[in-house]
Amino acid sequence: MEERAARGGIKPHLDRLTLGVTRLLEAAPGVAEVTFVEKEPAERHAIISWEQKNGCVLPEDLKNFYMMVDGFHMTWSIKMDDNVMPLGSMLINSISKLNRLGAAAAYALPNTPTLADLEDTDEEEEKGNQDQPEKPHFDSRSLIFELDSCGGNGKVCLVYKNTKPVVAPDSEIWFLDRALYWHFITKTFTAYYRLLIAHLGLPQWQYAFTSYGISPQAKWFNMYKPITIDLAQLSSEAEVFVNKLDPGKLFKSKNKTPVLKKKPPSQPPPPQKGPAGLGARNLLQSGSSLRK
Numbered sequence: 634m635e636e637r638a639a640r641g642g643i644k645p646h647l648d649r650l651t652l653g654v655t656r657l658l659e660a661a662p663g664v665a666e667v668t669f670v671e672k673e674p675a676e677r678h679a680i681i682s683w684e685q686k687n688g689c690v691l692p693e694d695l696k697n698f699y700m701m702v703d704g705f706h707m708t709w710s711i712k713m714d715d716n717v718m719p720l721g722s723m724l725i726n727s728i729s730k731l732n733r734l735g736a737a738a739a740y741a742l743p744n745t746p747t748l749a750d751l752e753d754t755d756e757e758e759e760k761g762n763q764d765q766p767e768k769p770h771f772d773s774r775s776l777i778f779e780l781d782s783c784g785g786n787g788k789v790c791l792v793y794k795n796t797k798p799v800v801a802p803d804s805e806i807w808f809l810d811r812a813l814y815w816h817f818i819t820k821t822f823t824a825y826y827r828l829l830i831a832h833l834g835l836p837q838w839q840y841a842f843t844s845y846g847i848s849p850q851a852k853w854f855n856m857y858k859p860i861t862i863d864l865a866q867l868s869s870e871a872e873v874f875v876n877k878l879d880p881g882k883l884f885k886s887k888n889k890t891p892v893l894k895k896k897p898p899s900q901p902p903p904p905q906k907g908p909a910g911l912g913a914r915n916l917l918q919s920g921s922s923l924r925k
Contacts, residue, residue: 647671650702652830658709658721661857665712675703675728683728689776689793692804695822703727707834711857720854723834724781725826734777734790734809767794768815769807780806780825786837787811791822808839816843833858 647669648655658667680699684690691699698705704727710719726732769775769792776793783789788809806825808816818839819825832838835858837851847855 647702650705651707652827654830654833655707658833663711663713663857665710665717667709668707670706672703672705672727674701675699679703679728683731687733687776687778689796692791692822695791698725698822698826699728704730709833720836720857721834722784722836723829725829726780731778731780731791734779734788735771766805766817769794783808783839784836785811787839789818789825789839808842810840810843814843818842831858 651669655667655669658664677700680691680696705723705725707721707723708719709721710717712718769777769790771777774794774796776796778791779788780791781789790807790809792805792807793803794805804822805820806818806822808818810816816839819828832841835851835854837847840847840851
């Protein structure tokens with residue numbers, strides 16, 4: 634299959650395939666080089682041969698992807714202290730490298746350990762946690778294929794469950810970390826592809842979907858990534874952002890004891906005219922005559 638590395642501008646249909654991320658990276662400060670490996674579409678007989686060999690049907694969106702381009706590989710570098718350092722890598726294996734994970738080697742010794750030997754036979758914990766999807770199994774209960782080796786930081790896998798009696802095209806995308814723990818990412822390949830583009834292939838970005846998150850050494854790479862919203866984090870930290878003021882309680886009238894205002898001292902009424910005024914004058918006159 635013909636492959637060639639393209640630097641700088643790429644073809645219009647490939648620019649649509651990358652959702653314009655090449656132009657975004659080329660315009661970003663500090664990015665030194667963006668390389669896209671152009672690949673021809675996969676042959677239809679190669680896809681049919683893969684399905685017959687592995688006994689399963691590719692999901693429709695992944696099959697359409699391979700019919701457009703046989704794999705995907707984009708890398709980009711940054712310039713630090715006049716040195717070019719590779720940073721981002723977006724990779725999806727071609728149909729010929731979409732190998733099954735956990736299968737025993739053809740020439741392995743009879744007692745050679747396999748990933749199926751690590752399978753936990755105690756399923757009580759898994760059955761008790763109904764909120765999480767059922768994890769893949771390394772034995773015959775699941776079919777697992779490697780989409781991306783993640784630069785040695787883990788593996789992104791296409792997982793088929795309930796493989797008996799017939800393997801349906803229903804599949805999921807899971808991340809297998811270096812400790813061989815499974816972490817669910819998305820239900821469809823299309824959703825995973827959009828996540829891959831949105832995270833620009835930064836190192837360890839898949840660990841954002843684990844309970845322990847990205848390592849502190851890799852967090853500073855996020856300065857090159859556009860702002861994204863972590864819905865899981867927002868839901869877990871919703872109490873921090875919710876306004877807890879209750880307008881009903883805030884403006885509710887309360888029965889308070891009324892405060893009595895002090896009245897100013899009353900002034901004597903002014904003298905009235907008429908008979909009442911004459912009586913007061915006669916009283917003053919009689920008082921003055923008594924003092925005499």
